Amino acid sequence: xxxxxxxxxxxxxxxxxxxxxxxxxxxxxxxxxxxxxxxxxxxxxxxxxxxxxxxxxxxxxxxxxxxxxxxxxxxxxxxxxxxxxxxxxxxxxxxxxxxxxxxxxxxxxxxxxxxxxxxxxxxxxxxxxxxxxxxxxxxxxxxxxxxxxxxxxxxxxxxxxxxxxxxxxxxxxxxxxxxxxxxxxxxxxxxxxxxxxxxxxxxxxxxxxxxxxxxxxxxxxxxxxxxxxxxxxxxxxxxxxxxxxxxxxxxxxxxxxxxxxxxxxxxxxxxxxxxxxxxxxxxx
Numbered sequence: 001x002x003x004x005x006x007x008x009x010x011x012x013x014x015x016x017x018x019x020x021x022x023x024x025x026x027x028x029x030x031x032x033x034x035x036x037x038x039x040x041x042x043x044x045x046x047x048x049x050x051x052x053x054x055x056x057x058x059x060x061x062x063x064x065x066x067x068x069x070x071x072x073x074x075x076x077x078x079x080x081x082x083x084x085x086x087x088x089x090x091x092x093x094x095x096x097x098x099x100x101x102x103x104x105x106x107x108x109x110x111x112x113x114x115x116x117x118x119x120x121x122x123x124x125x126x127x128x129x130x131x132x133x134x135x136x137x138x139x140x141x142x143x144x145x146x147x148x149x150x151x152x153x154x155x156x157x158x159x160x161x162x163x164x165x166x167x168x169x170x171x172x173x174x175x176x177x178x179x180x181x182x183x184x185x186x187x188x189x190x191x192x193x194x195x196x197x198x199x200x201x202x203x204x205x206x207x208x209x210x211x212x213x214x215x216x217x218x219x220x221x222x223x224x225x226x227x228x229x230x231x232x233x234x235x236x237x238x239x240x241x242x243x244x245x246x247x248x249x250x251x252x253x254x255x256x257x258x259x260x261x262x263x264x265x266x267x268x269x270x271x272x273x274x275x276x277x278x279x280x281x282x283x284x
Contacts, residue, residue, distance in 0.1 A: 001029065001030050001199050001202040001203075002032075002033075003033070003054040003195065004032075004033045004035060004053045004054050004055070005032050005034055005035065005053060005054065005056065005057070006036075006037040006043070006044045006047050006055070006056045006058075007036070007044070007056065009036035009038060010161065011163065011231050011233070012057075012079075012187060014217055014223075014226070014227060015210050015211075015214040015217055016210060016213075017034065019209055019213045028209065030205065030206050030209075032055075035053060038142040038143065039142045040116055040117070040142070041114070041115045042115035043111070043115075043142075044056035044057075045058070045063065045114055048071060049071060051192065055189065055191045055192075056073075056189070056191075057188075058187065058188065059115075059119075059186060060182075060185060060257075060258075061116070061184070062114055063190045064258065064261050064279075064283060065114060065119070065265055065271055066114060067282055067283055068265075068279060068282055068283070069271065069275055072194075073190050073191060073193055074193055074196045074283070075188050075189070075190050075283050076188075076191055076196070076207060077207055077251050077253075078188050078248045078252070078253075078254045078257075079187040079188055079189045080185060080245065080246070080247055081246045081247065083182040083183065084116070084161060084181070084186035084187075085161065085163075085181055085244070086124075086159045086160065086162065086180045086181070087160060087161065087162030087165050087176050087178075088103070088157060088159060088176070088178045088179060088180060089146070089157065089158045089160065089169070089175065089177070090103070091151065091153065092150075092151075092173065099177065100177060101128065103156060103157045104128065104130050105134065108121045108135065108138070108155060108156075109137075109138050109140045109145065109146040109150065109155035109157070110139055111140065113137075116159075117158065117160060118137065120180060120182065121137070121157075121159060123183070124159070126268060127180065132268055138155045140154070143165065143168075146158040147168055147173045150173075158174065163233060163237055163238070167232055167233065183264070184254075184260055184261050184264075185254050191203060207251055208251065211248060211250065214247035215247070218249075223242060224238045224242060255280065258283065
């Protein structure tokens with residue numbers, strides 16, 4: 001089985017990178033070509049749609065919405081079972097913004113439509129009681145586009161995983177003021193439907209290998225040093241992140257969490273009741 005897989009170039013995906021680089025998958029005749037996708041979930045959805053990638057490791061809410069809106073793909077399993085901590089970032093020099101409440105009516109930089117930075121802006125607005133119909137967005141491509149938008153007043157807020165942006169806050173590229181936490185398991189593994197049908201057994205073997213590698217990473221006392229070196233993060237930040245993060249070591253199902261995801265997408269008007277019909281069959 002030879003497949004192309006896309007994922008963000010972030011610490012969550014160390015199990016994949018090591019499983020590929022150290023031959024865990026190749027030993028079982030599974031050849032994966034990894035592609036870093038700095039544009040995040042929106043970019044990976046496009047990749048699945050255009051068949052430039054076969055498998056993607058992407059945000060639960062983003063891929064769920066895309067499939068229900070017609071993307072020909074299936075979710076194989078939840079990958080990271082813990083929630084994602086999205087940092088709320090504002091321009092470093094704009095001292096008029098000190099609290100999240102002051103972002104109502106402001107423009108949010110997002111990587112692209114349907115991305116996590118886009119959908120989580122809705123979650124934040126809902127938690128704050130803002131009118132979600134009045135949210136304003138500027139699509140900027142990736143984390144660097146988001147930082148550029150803040151610096152050039154093309155946006156006043158930008159949501160991104162807070163440990164990934166930590167080095168940028170230290171460089172005064174942006175200012176972290178708070179966080180919004182994903183109210184469900186944050187990452188899933190999805191595959192184009194035709195690949196799912198063609199390689200069911202091999203894909204399950206692939207998942208088993210990656211889940212096992214994730215468990216060894218979680219238990220390895222040297223993991224903070226490895227992550228710090230590979231991703232340019234401070235060791236104390238990595239240690240904290242690792243303590244908050246759990247992968248799906250046993251390939252468990254999280255059906256009730258998907259009920260909540262769909263309920264939330266409906267509430268935020270990000271999918272229609274028609275699209276939500278029979279959602280578990282469509283997603284899996």
